[in-house]
Amino acid sequence: xxxxxxxxxxxxxxxxxxxxxxxxxxxxxxxxxxxxxxxxxxxxxxxxxxxxxxxxxxxxxxxxxxxxxxxxxxxxxxxxxxxxxxxxxxxxxxxxxxxxxxxxxxxxxx
Amino acid sequence: xxxxxxxxxxxxxxxxxxxxxxxxxxxxxxxxxxxxxxxxxxxxxxxxxxxxxxxxxxxxxxxxxxxxxxxxxxxxxxxxxxxxxxxxxxxxxxxxxxxxxxxxxxxxxxxxx
Numbered sequence: 001x002x003x004x005x006x007x008x009x010x011x012x013x014x015x016x017x018x019x020x021x022x023x024x025x026x027x028x029x030x031x032x033x034x035x036x037x038x039x040x041x042x043x044x045x046x047x048x049x050x051x052x053x054x055x056x057x058x059x060x061x062x063x064x065x066x067x068x069x070x071x072x073x074x075x076x077x078x079x080x081x082x083x084x085x086x087x088x089x090x091x092x093x094x095x096x097x098x099x100x101x102x103x104x105x106x107x108x109x110x
Numbered sequence: 111x112x113x114x115x116x117x118x119x120x121x122x123x124x125x126x127x128x129x130x131x132x133x134x135x136x137x138x139x140x141x142x143x144x145x146x147x148x149x150x151x152x153x154x155x156x157x158x159x160x161x162x163x164x165x166x167x168x169x170x171x172x173x174x175x176x177x178x179x180x181x182x183x184x185x186x187x188x189x190x191x192x193x194x195x196x197x198x199x200x201x202x203x204x205x206x207x208x209x210x211x212x213x214x215x216x217x218x219x220x221x222x223x
Binding site: 007009032034036041043044045046049051084091094097098099100101102103 | 114130134143145150151152153155156158200202209212213214215216217
């Protein structure tokens with residue numbers, strides 16, 4: 001069975017500071033990992049994915065994620081957060097279907 | 111524009127009154143699915159479809175039905191809604207194959223009283 005865990009319900013950072021949203025996964029075989037973002041009253045939007053290759057994946061809106069096989073982690077990062085990054089972030093793993101974590105609410109204060 | 115369209119966006123209904131939430135995609139995707147989102151639980155898959163006339167249960171299928179008569183449409187049916195089905199529902203589609211990102215509709219907020 002596949003699963004992901006997002007250990008933090010909330011992350012609060014000041015604008016301009018680095019942002020990290022944590023995710024760990026469990027899957028048999030090669031993992032396909034995703035990050036999605038949900039803004040208020042909107043559907044989920046794809047940010048980035050890891051399939052294979054370089055462990056540092058770059059995505060939309062300046063986000064990147066680091067895949068670490070030994071730690072089974074796929075943390076989302078942004079070097080300098082913006083107030084507009086405030087949203088709900090979901091990590092997901094895909095085998096034959098997508099399985100989502102519980103989500104992390106990010107609040108970036110001005 | 112590539113999109114997944116759900117209707118209605120908001121719905122308040124009474125216990126036991128059958129309802130259908132429609133979902134349509136214009137990307138010719140084979141794979142479609144329905145999720146419900148509840149606080150602290152993330153998104154849980156209700157049903158999915160690998161192609162026309164092929165559907166299967168997800169993680170929380172009880173109380174729901176689906177059909178896939180056409181490739182673009184994947185309606186979610188609640189035959190007898192109950193208050194525990196009050197939730198935010200999302201339809202998603204993707205092309206066939208693992209590792210391909212899903213496209214989501216804007217969601218349907220359902221309240222059953």
